[in-house]
Amino acid sequence: MAVCSQRLGVMAVLSLALVSGCASLDSSPRSRSLAVGKLPEDAAVAAAVFGPNGRLWRLIVADQALYVDTSDDGGTSYGAAVAVTPHPEPILARAEDRPSIAVDAQGGVYVVYTAGAHAAPVTYLAYSADGGRQFDAPLPLRDPADHSRHYQASMIVAPAGQLYVFWNDERGKEPAAAESHGAALYYATGDRPAMASLSNRKLAEGLCNCCRLDVDLDVDGLPVVLARFVYPGQVRDHGMLKASPPGLLGTPWRVTEDDWQIEACPMHGPALSIARDGRYHIAWFTQGRRRQGLFYAHSDDRGLHFSAPMALGRSQALPGHADILALGHRVVLVWQEFDGKQTHIRAMQSEDRGETWSAPVTAAKTGAASDNPFLISDMRRVFLSWNSVEHGHRLIPID
Amino acid sequence: MPVSKRLIVLAFTLIGSIGISAAVELVPKSFRSGSLAAIAAAREGKPFMLHLWSINCSSCRGEMDVLAKLVREHPKFDLVLIAADAPGDAAEAQALLAEKGLGEVECWVFGEADAQRLRYEIDSGWHGELPRSYFYDPAQNRIALSGVLKETQLEAWIAAAGR
Structure with missing residues (x-):
């Protein structure tokens, strides 16, 4: 370096x-x-x-x-x-x-x-269009007449080139309403020839506006979003929705029932990975009445029902900011812990579709400032992509 | 931009800068390891409220209006604000506080890149959710609460602290 x-x-x-x-x-x-x-x-x-x-x-x-x-x-x-x-x-x-x-x-x-x-x-x-040698002038994703606040965008591109972008959108809302009841989730989609005119469509209301959302492609090539929503009574639990190019498929549904009743910004979004066999794997953080901490679960019916939540990490080390990635039958989880002096990026993995798991190990650590951990894959191996002041950007294989 | 609009913007900028230069220059303090101890030491034997927020925390903004009102109404209400942001956010944090009528309140902004370490020093059990408030009694025992608090809750504490 x-x-x-x-x-x-x-x-x-x-x-x-x-x-x-x-x-x-x-x-x-x-x-x-x-x-x-x-x-x-x-x-x-x-x-x-x-x-x-x-x-x-x-x-x-x-x-x-x-x-x-x-x-x-x-x-x-x-x-x-x-x-x-x-x-x-x-x-x-x-x-x-x-x-x-x-x-x-x-x-x-x-x-x-x-x-x-x-x-x-x-x-x-x-x-x-030319493999990253140069970029066209960036286009605002919002509709021309719209001047509201847009943020926390998340994007996924299907292999055939269909682009989906999701974001928090405060159009038509008083700031106070967006603060206490959440923003709206909007999306735009298009394939490459239509990129100059990506019309905006609303998918859902009540999106918690300080937690990242995560998106992955289902086995049918359509995007599934996992996000923290603001449910009645200021409950900030998680929900899912699925979209297709023409719009929302069905209605958004509730996924976690932790009953985290709080009028606050958790600053802690969930993670989603959908395996080729159709199993949904999720990780999320909560301080709810029913459970507190960082959890993992999976679903075999497209997110309608999930396995019993499995707690991750050492609770006194503030486990959080998990990422998850499924590759074949392998599933890898990483998250952040802090022992008072050092940040540890912990990793554990399953070889059997999330049924049984290895003991967690520290994949990386630092005593200085660091970023949240992310998992990426070249379809053969899984890597931790992680930044720290001490080590710079590192790509660490999780084998 | 049409010329007329540009002139308006220019005029506004001038007025704005006159206003700023006439007021006392308030710069947020840099919150570092050890700062909490200094804040508490300066208030030995006195109750105070420590309030953590962020320029990215939408939930925090509504509560600021309530805090500003209480600061106006209760001159003895000792409020200390800490923005759990990055050192580069100090100017934006101060501007937001000024807009909310909290420009005169003691304000700190995280002054080290390792926010996790600073959060841990404030409270080893805090996961980073905002707003986060700590109510210190004169013996410096404290109660921690996450989330937006009701005005009545805050008034009750102010009344109790003032006795």
């Missing part, structure tokens, strides 16, 4: 660490619109994902701009960074609200991010 001074700034905002190997992140002569020199010192990896042919894609936030870089050797070395944003503006990049990147089978690269002042954030989609 190149030696970079450890400045705050974006890194602190995202609770992220510096990009490792900064010296290799030089300008790309083909990136456009933004003069890309060497990336600023406070560059931080906001998201990472594997695309076709095992190529690793990273989305980097640095000094009011977003960049993409790639690695063809599993994260050992990275190519030149390409600018995504056309001009400097504040990028929302926080633990529960961060930009995302997806790559389709045809080499299309999609970046969704929220930018602008906190009072009026706008969510944008930037697209590259």
Whole structure:
């Protein structure tokens, strides 16, 4: 790793660490619109994902701009960074609200991010048709007449190139109503030729507006969303919904019954992974009346009924911010713990579809600031993608 | 932008800057390891309320109106605000407090990147949900409550603390 001074700034905002190997992140002569020199010192990896042919894609936030870089050797070395944003503006990049990147089978690269002042954030989609060599000018996802607050976007792209973006949307709401009863969940969808006109559609009301939502594709290729909702009585438990290109399928349904009655921002969103065999795997955090802590469960009937919640982690170490990934019969869980001095990224796995689990192990740890853990896969192996001030961005195989 | 609109914006900016320069310059303090001990030590023998919030916490905003009202109505209400944000958020945090009428209240913003460590130092059992309030009695025993509190709850505490 190149030696970079450890400045705050974006890194602190995202609770992220510096990009490792900064010296290799030089300008790309083909990136456009933004003069890309060497990336600023406070560059931080906001998201990472594997695309076709095992190529690793990273989305980097640095000094009011977003960049993409790639690695063809599993994260050992990275190519030149390409600018995504056309001009400097504040990028929302926080633990529960961060930009995302997806790559389709045809080499299309999609970046969704929220930018602008906190009072009026706008969510944008930037697209590259040429495998990330350059990005088209980002388009605001909102309808032209809409000027409400949009944030916490989550995106997924089906292999054939159908894009789904979900976000929190406060249109038509008084701020106080959005605060106490939640925002609305909107989405936009399209395939690549129609990308210039992604109309917005409302899917649900009462979305808790400070917890990330998670989305995965069901075996039929349609997206399923798991999110924290505000249920009557200020109960902040979780619900699911499924969408298709024409709109919502059925109605959203309740998934967790923890009875966490609190008028507060938990700052703690759930995780979802749908296995090829159709089993839904979820992880979530609650301080509800019925149970408190971090939990895992699975469902064999498309999320209608779940297995008994399995508690994760050592309760005195504040386990939280889990991610989950199912690959074949394997299921991997990671989460964060803090022992008062060090943050531990704990990992455990199942070889039998989530029926039995290994003992948890510490996959990584640090005594300094670090980001939430995320799992990514190249369809062969599962990796922890994790940032810390101490170690930079790391890709750690969970074998 | 049409010229007329630009002039209006410019005029507004000028008025705004005059207003700011006339007022006392208030900068949030940087909350670091040890800051809580300093806050408590400065209030030995006196009750106070410690209130944690964030610029990203929508639930916190409504409660700020209530807190501002109580601060106005009860001059002895000793409120300390801590924004559990990042060092770079100090200006935005202060602007939000000023907008909510809390610009004169003692305000801190997390001044270290490792927010988890700061949260743990404040309370090793706190999971980070916001708002989070601590009610200190004169002996510095404290009660922790998560979530938006009712005005009546806060008034009851202020009344009890003032006795």
